[in-house]
Every structure is written in C-alpha cells, then in structure tokens.
Amino acid sequence: MKILVCISKTPDTTAKIAFTDNNTKFAQDGVQWIINPYDEWYSLVRAIELKEKDAATVIHLVTVGAADSDPIIRKALALGGDEAIRVNADSHDSFYIASQIAEVAKQGAYDIVFMGKETIDYNGSSIGGMVAELLDRPYVSLATKFDLNGTVATINREIEGGEETCEVSLPVVVSTQKGMAEPRIPNMKGIMGARTKPLKVQEPIAVDALTQIASFELPPAKAGVKMISADTPEELVRLLHEEAKLI
Amino acid sequence: MSVLIFIDQSEGHIKKSSYEVLGYGAAVAKQIGTSAEAIVLGAVGDDLASLGKYGVTKIHHADAANLNSMDAQAYAKVIAEAATATGATVLVFSNNVNGKAIAPRVSARLKAGLVAGAVALPDTSNGFVVKKGVFSGKAFAHISVNTAIKVIALNPNSYQPAVTGGTAEVVKLATSVQPLVKVTATNKITGQVPLSEAELVVSGGRGLKGPENWGMIEDLAKLLGAATACSRPVADAHWRPHHEHVGQTGGSIAPNLYIAVGISGAIQHLAGVNRSKVIVVINKDPEAPFFKAADYGIVGDAFEVLPKINEAVRKLKGA
Ligand SMILES: Cc1cc2nc3c(=O)[nH]c(=O)nc-3n(C[C@H](O)[C@H](O)[C@H](O)COP(=O)(O)OP(=O)(O)OC[C@H]3O[C@@H](n4cnc5c(N)ncnc54)[C@H](O)[C@@H]3O)c2cc1C
Numbered sequence: 001m002k003i004l005v006c007i008s009k010t011p012d013t014t015a016k017i018a019f020t021d022n023n024t025k026f027a028q029d030g031v032q033w034i035i036n037p038y039d040e041w042y043s044l045v046r047a048i049e050l051k052e053k054d055a056a057t058v059i060h061l062v063t064v065g066a067a068d069s070d071p072i073i074r075k076a077l078a079l080g081g082d083e084a085i086r087v088n089a090d091s092h093d094s095f096y097i098a099s100q101i102a103e104v105a106k107q108g109a110y111d112i113v114f115m116g117k118e119t120i121d122y123n124g125s126s127i128g129g130m131v132a133e134l135l136d137r138p139y140v141s142l143a144t145k146f147d148l149n150g151t152v153a154t155i156n157r158e159i160e161g162g163e164e165t166c167e168v169s170l171p172v173v174v175s176t177q178k179g180m181a182e183p184r185i186p187n188m189k190g191i192m193g194a195r196t197k198p199l200k201v202q203e204p205i206a207v208d209a210l211t212q213i214a215s216f217e218l219p220p221a222k223a224g225v226k227m228i229s230a231d232t233p234e235e236l237v238r239l240l241h242e243e244a245k246l247i
Numbered sequence: 248m249s250v251l252i253f254i255d256q257s258e259g260h261i262k263k264s265s266y267e268v269l270g271y272g273a274a275v276a277k278q279i280g281t282s283a284e285a286i287v288l289g290a291v292g293d294d295l296a297s298l299g300k301y302g303v304t305k306i307h308h309a310d311a312a313n314l315n316s317m318d319a320q321a322y323a324k325v326i327a328e329a330a331t332a333t334g335a336t337v338l339v340f341s342n343n344v345n346g347k348a349i350a351p352r353v354s355a356r357l358k359a360g361l362v363a364g365a366v367a368l369p370d371t372s373n374g375f376v377v378k379k380g381v382f383s384g385k386a387f388a389h390i391s392v393n394t395a396i397k398v399i400a401l402n403p404n405s406y407q408p409a410v411t412g413g414t415a416e417v418v419k420l421a422t423s424v425q426p427l428v429k430v431t432a433t434n435k436i437t438g439q440v441p442l443s444e445a446e447l448v449v450s451g452g453r454g455l456k457g458p459e460n461w462g463m464i465e466d467l468a469k470l471l472g473a474a475t476a477c478s479r480p481v482a483d484a485h486w487r488p489h490h491e492h493v494g495q496t497g498g499s500i501a502p503n504l505y506i507a508v509g510i511s512g513a514i515q516h517l518a519g520v521n522r523s524k525v526i527v528v529i530n531k532d533p534e535a536p537f538f539k540a541a542d543y544g545i546v547g548d549a550f551e552v553l554p555k556i557n558e559a560v561r562k563l564k565g566a
C-alpha cells in the first residue's frame with residue numbers, strides 16, 4: 001500500500017491577519033508557520049495509523065512550496081512518513097498546486113492520496129477535487145472516517161446534517177477532517193529520525209495559473225456591543241424581535 | 248454563451264443553498280448579458296419548472312437512478328459536458344459539502360479558473376474579479392479569473408436571491424456515467440435544522456459544565472427553530488456530537504443570528520462563526536473576548552439567564 005499525504009504550510013491559528021504592498025500581500029512579519037491542522041491532525045495521523053496496522057505500507061509526503069517550507073515538511077516527517085517530496089514552486093493558484101501534486105501522484109503510483117479538508121489561510125477546499133480529476137480517480141471529500149479492507153475503502157463523509165458511509169475501490173483521493181484521527185505530538189525518536197529521512201526537491205512542471213489574487217481586504221469593524229443587564233434578559237428577546245428583527 | 252447553475256438536492260429535495268445560487272447565477276447572467284440555465288442530477292420530488300421564478304430559463308434534468316447520490320467524479324463529468332453543450336462561460340455552485348467536491352473537479356476538467364467561497368457578485372468592470380472569504384473569516388480576497396470559462400462556488404447564506412416570477416423549461420438529459428463511490432448507509436439527524444443551512448444557531452461552550460445541562464440550549468433552539476452548535480472542547484469531551492463543533496477546525500457557518508452561551512470566544516472559535524450577521528454572547532466573565540465580536544451581550548450566569556430568555560421567547564411565540 002502506497003499513501004501520499006499532502007502537507008501545506010499555514011500561519012498559526014492565532015496569527016494576526018494584516019496585509020502589505022497596497023493590500024496585495026499577506027504580512028508575514030512575526031508570523032509563526034505551522035502544518036495546516038487538517039493535514040497534520042487528520043491526514044497524516046490516519047496514514048500513520050494505517051501503517052501501524054500494515055507494516056508494508058509506505059507513506060510519502062508532498063508539499064508544493066519554496067525552501068521556507070522545509071521546516072514544516074521536516075516537522076511532518078517527525079510525526080511519521082518515510083520520505084518527503086517538495087515541489088519547488090510558490091503559488092496560491094489551486095489548479096497550479098493541484099497539477100504539481102497530481103504529477104507527483106502519477107509518478108509514485110499511490111493507492112491513496114490524502115489531503116486536508118481545506119487550508120486555514122486560503123480556504124480553497126479545492127486541491128483534493130482537482131487532483132482527483134487530474135488523475136481521473138474517485139474523490140471522497142470531507143471524510144471523518146477511513147478504513148481499509150484489502151483494496152476496498154470504507155469511508156464516512158459529511159453530508160448536510162449528518163454523515164454517509166460509502167465504499168470505493170482503490171485508488172482513491174480523500175480529503176480529511178475531524179473524526180478521522182486524534183492529533184499526536186512528535187516524540188524524540190521521531191524528531192531525530194526525521195533529520196535523516198529523504199527530502200527530495202524537484203522542479204515544477206509547466207502549468208498556467210488560472211486565477212490570481214488581485215487584493216485583500218479586512219472586514220469592517222463591529223459597531224460595538226450593546227450590553228443588556230442580567231436582571232432583565234427578556235430585554236434581549238425584545239431587541240432581537242423589534243430591533244434586529246431576527247426572531 | 249450562458250451561465251450554468253448546479254442545483255443540489257438531497258433525497259429528492261432541493262437544498263436551500265440551491266435557491267441562493269439560482270438567484271446569484273441569474274444575476275451574473277444579467278450582468279454579462281446572457282441567459283441562465285440550471286442542471287440537476289438524480290430524482291427530484293420538488294417542482295423544477297417553478298424554479299424559473301429565480302430567473303433561470305431552462306433546467307437540464309439528468310434523472311438516471313445512479314445519480315441519486317453524489318459521486319464527484321460522475322457528477323463533474325455530466326456537469327462539464329452540459330456546460331460545453333450549452334456554451335456556458337460561467338458555472339455556479341454552492342460552496343456547500345457537495346459543491347466543495349464537484350466544483351474543483353469541473354474546474355480542473357474544463358481548465359476553468361475557480362473561486363471557492365465567493366461572497367459577492369463578480370466585478371466585471373475590469374476583467375472578472377470575485378470577492379471570497381480567506382483566513383477563516385478574518386479577511387477577504389479579490390480573485391481575478393484569467394480563463395474564458397469561470398467557476399464560482401458561492402458561500403451559503405451570503406446572497407439573498409430575488410424572486411421575479413416565470414417558469415423554466417425542463418429538459419431531460421441522458422447520461423451514461425458509472426459512479427464508483429457506493430453509498431451504503433446514511434445517518435442523518437432528523438427533526439433538526441442542519442447546521443450549515445440554519446439561519447439561527449444556539450451554541451454552547453464549556454461554561455455549561457456538562458452534557459446534562461444542554462436541555463436549556465435545546466429548548467431555546469426548538470423555540471426559535473434554530474440549529475445547535477458547540478465549541479471544540481465540548482465536542483472533544485463528547486458532550487455533543489462532532490458535527491456540532493464550529494470554528495477553525497470544525498464547521499464554518501454564517502447564520503443571521505448566532506447565540507453563544509458559555510463560550511469564551513477564542514480566535515479559533517471565532518474563525519468559524521464571525522461571518523454570522525448578528526452575534527449574541529452570554530458569559531459570566533465581562534472580560535471574555537467574545538464580547539468584542541458581539542452585537543448584543545449579557546454578563547451573567549447562563550443557568551440563571553437562559554431559562555428567563557426561554558420564558559420570554561415562549562411568551563413572544565405564544566407557545
Ligand atoms: C489549532 C487550534 C484549533 C482550534 N480550533 C477550534 C475550533 O475549531 N473551535 C473551537 O471552539 N475551538 C478551537 N480551538 C480551541 C480554542 O482555542 C478554545 O480553547 C476553545 O474555543 C474554548 O472553548 P470554550 O469557550 O467552550 O471553553 P472555555 O475557554 O473554557 O470558556 C468557557 C467560557 O464559559 C464562561 N462560563 C463559565 N461558566 C459560566 C456560566 N455559568 N455562565 C456563563 N458563562 C460561563 C467562562 O467565563 C468562559 O468564558 C482550537 C485551538 C487550537 C490551538
């Protein structure tokens with residue numbers, strides 16, 4: 001079994017969001033970078049669990065990013081995974097990134113490609129579907145559970161107001177979210193071992209970006225909170241009914 | 248030339264978010280001077296022709312039984328082929344669970360630039376630029392689409408459709424796809440508004456102390472016809488089911504009203520709810536960060552305040 005896990009780099013969840021260059025670039029000063037939580041907590045940990053059950057499983061990690069992504073991919077290797085591939089390109093266009101990942105996936109003939117439900121910075125939720133289409137493979141998105149029985153995967157996925165169980169034969173592309181696995185922290189052995197695991201850097205294939213970020217904008221500040229005394233909570237109900245007209 | 252809108256259905260019923268994309272797609276068509284058509288896959292119980300009132304002239308209905316449940320690969324193929332047949336230059340999806348699976352596939356198949364999470368109509372004054380949410384609700388980006396065909400996935404609850412009147416012509420669409428993903432079981436919480444579609448949401452945090460205290464949250468939700476949600480530690484502790492967890496790593500919602508009870512308002516929680524139009528915070532700590540993001544606030548003990556609120560709502564509703 002060969003698994004490819006997509007790893008992306010995102011600002012820490014508490015990072016201050018600000019922009020520079022006339023609101024065209026994310027202000028990176030002082031930003032801590034982390035592995036996108038979905039990639040780390042769900043995709044990677046589930047892949048590691050599958051390898052723990054079947055030692056013949058091989059896990060490769062892929063990231064599309066410049067050299068400043070190396071610490072992130074090393075951190076992912078410290079959690080688990082056998083080797084990593086970094087495609088040396090910096091892009092925010094989903095189709096460009098997906099094309100690079102699909103190329104790596106084709107070369108390695110992976111049975112499963114895991115990615116996170118979305119990146120917490122650009123919120124595309126797009127890479128998974130695009131990679132699946134480029135590979136012409138089935139895609140199960142927003143998965144909360146993934147089990148293997150031979151070459152058939154049983155997957156739970158989110159639907160509006162609930163979940164669905166589905167079955168699909170490998171190969172498959174899956175986007176993961178909460179429920180899939182429990183977050184882990186790397187141990188000393190993992191951290192030491194990650195230093196010697198192969199991290200291959202390869203150049204991107206030529207692809208045209210289909211979109212471009214023209215500018216960013218911060219939402220307008222809230223007008224301020226209207227406080228209601230705890231002695232008269234019914235006043236809140238009146239305001240929601242008469243002023244906000246919501247109930 | 249046309250705009251092609253994907254109508255999403257579940258068990259034969261058209262989803263609320265589909266009405267939003269119908270109105271949105273019709274507005275885009277008007278803006279670029281073309282007509283709006285729609286496509287729906289699987290058996291549908293609702294009346295399709297009447298959807299013309301949102302401004303679509305034609306609805307392509309592929310009703311093959313093997314399309315009743317969503318398979319992204321098969322759906323994308325059918326939709327992309329219909330887009331080519333109708334000469335669509337803009338495709339519109341809801342950025343809901345199914346839209347997130349299908350729209351990227353259609354985008355890659357047609358080599359058409361995708362804006363996922365759109366919150367407004369495109370700006371066509373200089374190219375084709377669409378505003379979308381980024382940084383989990385903390386900012387917006389204006390995305391310029393460079394390709395001849397554009398794909399837009401509209402965030403639920405971010406566009407109010409206009410109803411104009413009129414009926415649509417419904418035409419059957421023959422398909423020959425073979426879905427590879429087989430749905431074997433569905434587990435839906437019945438009798439409740441799905442969180443992603445809810446206009447009103449009542450949410451509880453660790454301040455409620457334990458699952459046995461959720462009765463008052465559920466009472467309020469029931470009285471208002473609202474969905475229930477919770478903070479992450481509450482779902483982690485299994486006080487509430489996982490799908491109720493909202494925030495950076497849970498669901499992202501944008502209801503008209505979000506009532507947060509005993510939730511501190513951590514930045515990761517806000518990331519999932521800050522697109523709500525009106526936020527009410529009930530917390531016993533006046534320093535709770537949530538008050539900074541709130542429109543209405545009560546500093547008080549939920550166990551005293553909430554029953555009184557429920558009583559007032561009960562009176563209001565005459566229940
Ligand atoms: C990477 C990352 C991702 C995360 N993702 C999420 C996410 O998606 N969603 C999420 O919610 N969190 C997330 N978190 C966790 C987040 O940081 C907070 O820890 C969490 O939101 C706190 O939940 P809470 O407000 O319910 O609990 P607490 O922080 O414990 O707050 C409880 C609140 O209840 C109030 N209270 C206590 N008793 C009463 C009473 N009787 N009446 C009224 N008020 C009372 C207290 O004053 C307090 O403000 C994430 C954290 C990290 C690091």
Ligand SMILES: Nc1ncnc2c1ncn2[C@@H]1O[C@H](COP(=O)(O)O)[C@@H](O)[C@H]1O
Nearest residue numbers: 006008064115116118119124125126127
């Ligand atoms: N630059 C990247 N390199 C590798 N994987 C990525 C990259 N960007 C996104 N992904 C993967 O695709 C998932 C969804 O991203 P997105 O579609 O951008 O929201 C992420 O959770 C990652 O697993």
